[in-house]
Amino acid sequence: MSAKTHGLIDLLREAAWLFGNKAFDGSCCEGLSFMEYQALAEIQRSEDCPIQGVAKAIGFTKSGATRIVDRLERKGHVRKRRSPVDGRVCCVALTRRGKDATAAIMRSYAAYLGDVLKELDVRSAKRIAGSLESLIAAARRPRTASR
Amino acid sequence: MSAKTHGLIDLLREAAWLFGNKAFDGSCCEGLSFMEYQALAEIQRSEDCPIQGVAKAIGFTKSGATRIVDRLERKGHVRKRRSPVDGRVCCVALTRRGKDATAAIMRSYAAYLGDVLKELDVRSAKRIAGSLESLIAAARRPRTASR
DNA sequence: GATTATTGGTTGCCATTGTCAACTAATTAT
DNA sequence: ATAATTAGTTGACAATGGCAACCAATAATC
Numbered sequence: 001m002s003a004k005t006h007g008l009i010d011l012l013r014e015a016a017w018l019f020g021n022k023a024f025d026g027s028c029c030e031g032l033s034f035m036e037y038q039a040l041a042e043i044q045r046s047e048d049c050p051i052q053g054v055a056k057a058i059g060f061t062k063s064g065a066t067r068i069v070d071r072l073e074r075k076g077h078v079r080k081r082r083s084p085v086d087g088r089v090c091c092v093a094l095t096r097r098g099k100d101a102t103a104a105i106m107r108s109y110a111a112y113l114g115d116v117l118k119e120l121d122v123r124s125a126k127r128i129a130g131s132l133e134s135l136i137a138a139a140r141r142p143r144t145a146s147r
Numbered sequence: 148m149s150a151k152t153h154g155l156i157d158l159l160r161e162a163a164w165l166f167g168n169k170a171f172d173g174s175c176c177e178g179l180s181f182m183e184y185q186a187l188a189e190i191q192r193s194e195d196c197p198i199q200g201v202a203k204a205i206g207f208t209k210s211g212a213t214r215i216v217d218r219l220e221r222k223g224h225v226r227k228r229r230s231p232v233d234g235r236v237c238c239v240a241l242t243r244r245g246k247d248a249t250a251a252i253m254r255s256y257a258a259y260l261g262d263v264l265k266e267l268d269v270r271s272a273k274r275i276a277g278s279l280e281s282l283i284a285a286a287r288r289p290r291t292a293s294r
Numbered sequence: 295g296a297t298t299a300t301t302g303g304t305t306g307c308c309a310t311t312g313t314c315a316a317c318t319a320a321t322t323a324t
Numbered sequence: 325a326t327a328a329t330t331a332g333t334t335g336a337c338a339a340t341g342g343c344a345a346c347c348a349a350t351a352a353t354c
Protein backbone atom coordinates (compact mmCIF):
# COMPACT_ATOMS: atom_id res chain seq x y z
CA MET A 1 0.00 0.00 0.00
CA SER A 2 1.43 3.33 -1.01
CA ALA A 3 2.02 6.19 1.35
CA LYS A 4 -0.47 8.17 -0.67
CA THR A 5 -3.23 5.70 0.05
CA HIS A 6 -2.22 5.48 3.67
CA GLY A 7 -2.46 9.22 4.15
CA LEU A 8 -5.77 9.44 2.42
CA ILE A 9 -7.20 6.75 4.61
CA ASP A 10 -6.20 8.58 7.74
CA LEU A 11 -7.75 11.75 6.43
CA LEU A 12 -10.96 9.95 5.66
CA ARG A 13 -11.09 8.44 9.08
CA GLU A 14 -10.51 11.77 10.70
CA ALA A 15 -13.13 13.42 8.55
CA ALA A 16 -15.57 10.64 9.32
CA TRP A 17 -15.20 11.38 12.97
CA LEU A 18 -15.31 15.15 12.77
CA PHE A 19 -18.32 15.26 10.50
CA GLY A 20 -20.10 12.29 11.99
CA ASN A 21 -21.00 11.54 15.57
CA LYS A 22 -18.62 14.19 16.81
CA ALA A 23 -20.41 16.94 14.94
CA PHE A 24 -23.70 16.03 16.53
CA ASP A 25 -23.15 16.46 20.19
CA GLY A 26 -23.56 19.53 22.26
CA SER A 27 -26.34 21.96 21.78
CA CYS A 28 -26.18 22.28 18.04
CA CYS A 29 -28.52 19.75 16.67
CA GLU A 30 -31.95 20.11 18.14
CA GLY A 31 -31.09 17.35 20.54
CA LEU A 32 -30.64 14.83 17.76
CA SER A 33 -27.83 12.35 17.49
CA PHE A 34 -26.01 11.71 14.25
CA MET A 35 -27.94 8.56 13.53
CA GLU A 36 -31.22 10.21 14.39
CA TYR A 37 -30.43 12.86 11.86
CA GLN A 38 -29.48 10.21 9.31
CA ALA A 39 -32.86 8.63 9.83
CA LEU A 40 -34.57 11.99 9.55
CA ALA A 41 -32.75 12.69 6.31
CA GLU A 42 -33.88 9.38 4.85
CA ILE A 43 -37.45 10.02 5.91
CA GLN A 44 -37.31 13.39 4.26
CA ARG A 45 -35.84 11.92 1.10
CA SER A 46 -38.48 9.25 0.66
CA GLU A 47 -41.87 10.59 1.62
CA ASP A 48 -44.05 8.05 3.42
CA CYS A 49 -41.10 5.93 4.36
CA PRO A 50 -41.70 2.46 5.81
CA ILE A 51 -39.79 1.43 8.90
CA GLN A 52 -37.68 -1.01 6.97
CA GLY A 53 -36.77 1.75 4.58
CA VAL A 54 -35.26 3.59 7.48
CA ALA A 55 -33.57 0.41 8.67
CA LYS A 56 -32.00 -0.22 5.31
CA ALA A 57 -30.87 3.35 4.83
CA ILE A 58 -29.10 3.63 8.14
CA GLY A 59 -27.95 0.04 8.45
CA PHE A 60 -30.02 -0.96 11.45
CA THR A 61 -32.13 -4.02 12.07
CA LYS A 62 -35.82 -3.41 11.83
CA SER A 63 -36.17 -3.40 15.57
CA GLY A 64 -33.47 -0.77 15.80
CA ALA A 65 -35.35 1.23 13.21
CA THR A 66 -38.57 0.91 15.19
CA ARG A 67 -36.76 2.30 18.18
CA ILE A 68 -35.17 5.25 16.42
CA VAL A 69 -38.42 6.18 14.71
CA ASP A 70 -40.25 5.95 18.01
CA ARG A 71 -37.72 8.29 19.51
CA LEU A 72 -38.14 10.75 16.67
CA GLU A 73 -41.88 10.54 17.04
CA ARG A 74 -41.73 11.16 20.76
CA LYS A 75 -39.61 14.21 20.07
CA GLY A 76 -42.20 15.37 17.58
CA HIS A 77 -40.08 15.31 14.46
CA VAL A 78 -41.95 12.56 12.72
CA ARG A 79 -45.41 11.08 12.47
CA LYS A 80 -46.17 7.43 11.90
CA ARG A 81 -49.34 6.18 10.25
CA ARG A 82 -50.60 2.84 9.11
CA SER A 83 -50.59 2.58 5.34
CA PRO A 84 -54.09 2.61 3.88
CA VAL A 85 -53.14 0.12 1.19
CA ASP A 86 -51.28 -2.38 3.35
CA GLY A 87 -52.15 -2.47 7.00
CA ARG A 88 -48.79 -3.89 7.97
CA VAL A 89 -46.57 -1.12 6.80
CA CYS A 90 -46.01 2.22 8.45
CA CYS A 91 -45.83 5.48 6.61
CA VAL A 92 -43.34 7.66 8.39
CA ALA A 93 -43.12 11.31 7.44
CA LEU A 94 -41.64 14.52 8.76
CA THR A 95 -43.79 16.87 10.75
CA ARG A 96 -43.53 20.62 10.45
CA ARG A 97 -41.26 20.54 13.44
CA GLY A 98 -39.12 17.87 11.82
CA LYS A 99 -38.71 19.95 8.71
CA ASP A 100 -37.72 22.97 10.72
CA ALA A 101 -35.24 20.90 12.66
CA THR A 102 -33.51 19.52 9.62
CA ALA A 103 -33.25 22.97 8.13
CA ALA A 104 -31.80 24.32 11.36
CA ILE A 105 -29.33 21.49 11.59
CA MET A 106 -28.27 22.03 8.02
CA ARG A 107 -27.52 25.66 8.83
CA SER A 108 -25.68 24.71 11.96
CA TYR A 109 -23.69 22.07 10.15
CA ALA A 110 -22.72 24.60 7.53
CA ALA A 111 -21.63 27.01 10.22
CA TYR A 112 -19.55 24.23 11.71
CA LEU A 113 -17.64 23.88 8.50
CA GLY A 114 -17.15 27.54 8.88
CA ASP A 115 -15.17 29.67 6.58
CA VAL A 116 -14.07 26.96 4.22
CA LEU A 117 -17.42 26.33 2.67
CA LYS A 118 -18.21 30.00 2.60
CA GLU A 119 -15.03 30.80 0.78
CA LEU A 120 -15.22 27.94 -1.66
CA ASP A 121 -15.66 29.02 -5.20
CA VAL A 122 -17.95 26.94 -7.30
CA ARG A 123 -15.14 25.06 -9.01
CA SER A 124 -13.52 23.96 -5.77
CA ALA A 125 -16.84 22.86 -4.39
CA LYS A 126 -17.46 20.82 -7.51
CA ARG A 127 -14.03 19.30 -7.23
CA ILE A 128 -14.55 18.23 -3.63
CA ALA A 129 -18.04 17.02 -4.31
CA GLY A 130 -16.72 14.97 -7.19
CA SER A 131 -14.08 13.38 -5.02
CA LEU A 132 -16.54 12.52 -2.32
CA GLU A 133 -18.97 11.14 -4.82
CA SER A 134 -16.49 8.69 -6.22
CA LEU A 135 -15.38 7.65 -2.78
CA ILE A 136 -18.94 7.12 -1.66
CA ALA A 137 -19.73 5.22 -4.81
CA ALA A 138 -16.75 2.99 -4.16
CA ALA A 139 -17.84 2.35 -0.63
CA ARG A 140 -21.41 1.64 -1.69
CA ARG A 141 -20.52 -0.67 -4.52
CA PRO A 142 -21.19 -4.25 -3.45
CA ARG A 143 -17.98 -6.08 -2.88
CA THR A 144 -17.38 -9.75 -3.31
CA ALA A 145 -14.71 -11.02 -0.95
CA SER A 146 -12.95 -9.74 2.16
CA ARG A 147 -14.36 -7.61 4.90
CA MET B 148 -27.31 28.80 1.94
CA SER B 149 -26.49 27.90 -1.62
CA ALA B 150 -27.45 24.65 -3.25
CA LYS B 151 -23.76 23.95 -3.67
CA THR B 152 -23.18 24.09 0.07
CA HIS B 153 -26.24 22.04 0.72
CA GLY B 154 -25.12 19.24 -1.56
CA LEU B 155 -21.65 19.22 -0.14
CA ILE B 156 -22.97 18.91 3.38
CA ASP B 157 -25.06 15.92 2.46
CA LEU B 158 -22.06 14.30 0.84
CA LEU B 159 -19.95 14.90 3.90
CA ARG B 160 -22.57 13.43 6.16
CA GLU B 161 -22.87 10.38 3.99
CA ALA B 162 -19.13 9.96 3.82
CA ALA B 163 -18.88 10.38 7.58
CA TRP B 164 -21.23 7.50 8.01
CA LEU B 165 -19.73 5.21 5.39
CA PHE B 166 -16.16 5.70 6.52
CA GLY B 167 -16.90 5.97 10.23
CA ASN B 168 -18.81 3.63 12.48
CA LYS B 169 -20.33 1.89 9.51
CA ALA B 170 -16.99 0.84 8.15
CA PHE B 171 -16.04 -0.81 11.41
CA ASP B 172 -18.62 -3.45 11.94
CA GLY B 173 -18.64 -6.97 10.72
CA SER B 174 -15.61 -9.13 10.65
CA CYS B 175 -13.22 -6.67 9.12
CA CYS B 176 -11.58 -4.89 11.91
CA GLU B 177 -10.02 -7.30 14.32
CA GLY B 178 -13.06 -6.91 16.49
CA LEU B 179 -12.41 -3.24 17.06
CA SER B 180 -15.01 -0.52 16.92
CA PHE B 181 -14.41 2.75 15.15
CA MET B 182 -13.66 4.61 18.34
CA GLU B 183 -11.37 1.86 19.56
CA TYR B 184 -9.43 2.19 16.37
CA GLN B 185 -9.34 5.96 16.75
CA ALA B 186 -7.82 5.47 20.16
CA LEU B 187 -5.35 2.95 18.80
CA ALA B 188 -4.32 5.37 16.08
CA GLU B 189 -3.69 8.11 18.62
CA ILE B 190 -1.67 5.77 20.79
CA GLN B 191 0.39 4.81 17.80
CA ARG B 192 0.91 8.43 16.83
CA SER B 193 2.17 9.52 20.23
CA GLU B 194 4.36 6.86 21.75
CA ASP B 195 3.89 6.51 25.52
CA CYS B 196 0.55 8.20 25.44
CA PRO B 197 -1.11 9.20 28.71
CA ILE B 198 -4.76 8.36 29.27
CA GLN B 199 -5.79 11.96 28.99
CA GLY B 200 -3.98 12.18 25.70
CA VAL B 201 -6.29 9.50 24.41
CA ALA B 202 -9.25 11.27 25.96
CA LYS B 203 -8.42 14.54 24.30
CA ALA B 204 -7.72 12.98 20.93
CA ILE B 205 -10.98 11.12 20.71
CA GLY B 206 -13.16 13.57 22.59
CA PHE B 207 -13.94 11.42 25.61
CA THR B 208 -13.86 12.23 29.29
CA LYS B 209 -10.96 10.75 31.14
CA SER B 210 -13.12 8.02 32.57
CA GLY B 211 -14.27 7.11 29.10
CA ALA B 212 -10.65 7.00 28.03
CA THR B 213 -9.77 4.73 30.94
CA ARG B 214 -12.49 2.41 29.81
CA ILE B 215 -11.51 2.26 26.17
CA VAL B 216 -7.84 1.77 27.02
CA ASP B 217 -8.77 -1.00 29.44
CA ARG B 218 -10.72 -2.66 26.69
CA LEU B 219 -7.82 -2.41 24.30
CA GLU B 220 -5.50 -3.79 26.94
CA ARG B 221 -7.79 -6.70 27.64
CA LYS B 222 -7.83 -7.46 23.94
CA GLY B 223 -4.06 -7.36 23.95
CA HIS B 224 -3.55 -4.44 21.62
CA VAL B 225 -2.04 -2.11 24.15
CA ARG B 226 0.06 -2.16 27.27
CA LYS B 227 -0.26 0.30 30.12
CA ARG B 228 2.59 1.17 32.46
CA ARG B 229 3.14 3.67 35.20
CA SER B 230 5.46 6.47 34.11
CA PRO B 231 8.84 6.29 35.81
CA VAL B 232 9.06 10.07 36.05
CA ASP B 233 5.56 10.79 37.33
CA GLY B 234 3.83 8.00 39.18
CA ARG B 235 0.40 9.36 38.36
CA VAL B 236 0.50 9.15 34.61
CA CYS B 237 0.16 6.07 32.49
CA CYS B 238 2.26 5.32 29.49
CA VAL B 239 0.10 3.55 27.00
CA ALA B 240 1.74 1.96 23.99
CA LEU B 241 0.92 -0.50 21.24
CA THR B 242 1.90 -4.10 21.64
CA ARG B 243 3.14 -6.18 18.74
CA ARG B 244 -0.40 -7.44 18.36
CA GLY B 245 -1.72 -3.90 18.34
CA LYS B 246 0.66 -2.92 15.59
CA ASP B 247 -0.32 -5.91 13.52
CA ALA B 248 -3.97 -5.12 14.04
CA THR B 249 -3.67 -1.52 12.90
CA ALA B 250 -1.78 -2.62 9.83
CA ALA B 251 -4.41 -5.21 9.05
CA ILE B 252 -7.20 -2.74 9.53
CA MET B 253 -5.49 -0.25 7.30
CA ARG B 254 -5.31 -2.86 4.58
CA SER B 255 -8.92 -3.82 5.08
CA TYR B 256 -10.01 -0.21 5.08
CA ALA B 257 -8.18 0.34 1.84
CA ALA B 258 -9.83 -2.70 0.34
CA TYR B 259 -13.15 -1.29 1.46
CA LEU B 260 -12.55 1.81 -0.60
CA GLY B 261 -11.93 -0.61 -3.33
CA ASP B 262 -11.05 0.29 -6.82
CA VAL B 263 -11.17 4.01 -6.42
CA LEU B 264 -8.10 4.35 -4.29
CA LYS B 265 -6.27 1.81 -6.35
CA GLU B 266 -6.99 3.65 -9.52
CA LEU B 267 -6.25 7.08 -8.21
CA ASP B 268 -3.32 8.73 -9.83
CA VAL B 269 -1.12 10.78 -7.61
CA ARG B 270 -2.63 14.07 -8.69
CA SER B 271 -6.19 13.04 -7.89
CA ALA B 272 -5.15 11.68 -4.54
CA LYS B 273 -3.41 14.95 -3.75
CA ARG B 274 -6.48 16.86 -4.79
CA ILE B 275 -8.78 14.88 -2.55
CA ALA B 276 -6.33 14.95 0.31
CA GLY B 277 -6.06 18.71 -0.06
CA SER B 278 -9.81 19.11 0.07
CA LEU B 279 -10.14 16.95 3.12
CA GLU B 280 -7.31 18.73 4.84
CA SER B 281 -8.94 22.10 4.50
CA LEU B 282 -12.26 20.74 5.63
CA ILE B 283 -10.68 19.11 8.64
CA ALA B 284 -8.75 22.24 9.45
CA ALA B 285 -11.98 24.21 9.29
CA ALA B 286 -13.69 21.78 11.59
CA ARG B 287 -10.79 21.75 14.02
CA ARG B 288 -10.38 25.50 14.16
CA PRO B 289 -11.82 26.80 17.41
CA ARG B 290 -15.01 28.64 16.77
CA THR B 291 -16.40 31.51 18.77
CA ALA B 292 -20.17 31.56 18.75
CA SER B 293 -22.98 29.22 17.77
CA ARG B 294 -23.13 25.45 18.09
C1' DG C 295 9.51 19.40 56.43
C1' DA C 296 4.47 19.10 57.04
C1' DT C 297 0.14 20.34 55.25
C1' DT C 298 -2.78 21.58 51.51
C1' DA C 299 -4.01 21.85 46.68
C1' DT C 300 -3.77 19.93 42.31
C1' DT C 301 -3.52 16.43 38.92
C1' DG C 302 -3.86 11.67 36.63
C1' DG C 303 -6.38 7.83 36.83
C1' DT C 304 -10.13 4.50 38.43
C1' DT C 305 -14.68 3.00 39.79
C1' DG C 306 -19.82 2.69 41.02
C1' DC C 307 -23.89 3.93 39.22
C1' DC C 308 -26.51 5.26 35.57
C1' DA C 309 -28.84 6.47 30.90
C1' DT C 310 -28.65 5.61 26.14
C1' DT C 311 -28.45 2.81 22.38
C1' DG C 312 -29.07 -1.02 19.37
C1' DT C 313 -29.34 -6.31 18.81
C1' DC C 314 -31.64 -10.84 19.10
C1' DA C 315 -35.44 -13.64 19.29
C1' DA C 316 -40.06 -14.22 20.17
C1' DC C 317 -44.28 -12.20 19.36
C1' DT C 318 -48.76 -9.95 16.97
C1' DA C 319 -51.29 -8.59 13.13
C1' DA C 320 -52.01 -8.10 8.31
C1' DT C 321 -51.44 -10.00 3.75
C1' DT C 322 -50.51 -13.47 0.27
C1' DA C 323 -50.13 -18.26 -1.36
C1' DT C 324 -51.96 -22.90 -1.50
C1' DA D 325 -59.97 -22.03 4.85
C1' DT D 326 -55.48 -22.67 6.19
C1' DA D 327 -50.65 -22.06 5.96
C1' DA D 328 -46.80 -19.15 4.98
C1' DT D 329 -44.90 -14.75 4.64
C1' DT D 330 -44.15 -10.01 5.79
C1' DA D 331 -44.11 -5.47 8.67
C1' DG D 332 -43.61 -3.96 12.87
C1' DT D 333 -43.19 -4.26 18.10
C1' DT D 334 -41.39 -5.70 22.48
C1' DG D 335 -38.68 -7.88 26.42
C1' DA D 336 -34.30 -9.06 27.82
C1' DC D 337 -29.82 -8.08 27.23
C1' DA D 338 -24.91 -6.32 26.24
C1' DA D 339 -22.03 -2.54 25.10
C1' DT D 340 -20.80 1.99 25.71
C1' DG D 341 -19.60 6.34 27.72
C1' DG D 342 -20.79 10.20 31.14
C1' DC D 343 -20.91 12.01 36.04
C1' DA D 344 -19.24 12.35 40.43
C1' DA D 345 -16.87 10.52 44.10
C1' DC D 346 -12.79 8.56 45.00
C1' DC D 347 -7.45 7.23 45.56
C1' DA D 348 -2.69 8.09 45.00
C1' DA D 349 1.09 10.81 43.58
C1' DT D 350 3.11 15.19 42.78
C1' DA D 351 3.39 20.26 43.41
C1' DA D 352 2.63 24.41 46.10
C1' DT D 353 2.45 26.87 50.43
C1' DC D 354 3.50 27.81 54.92
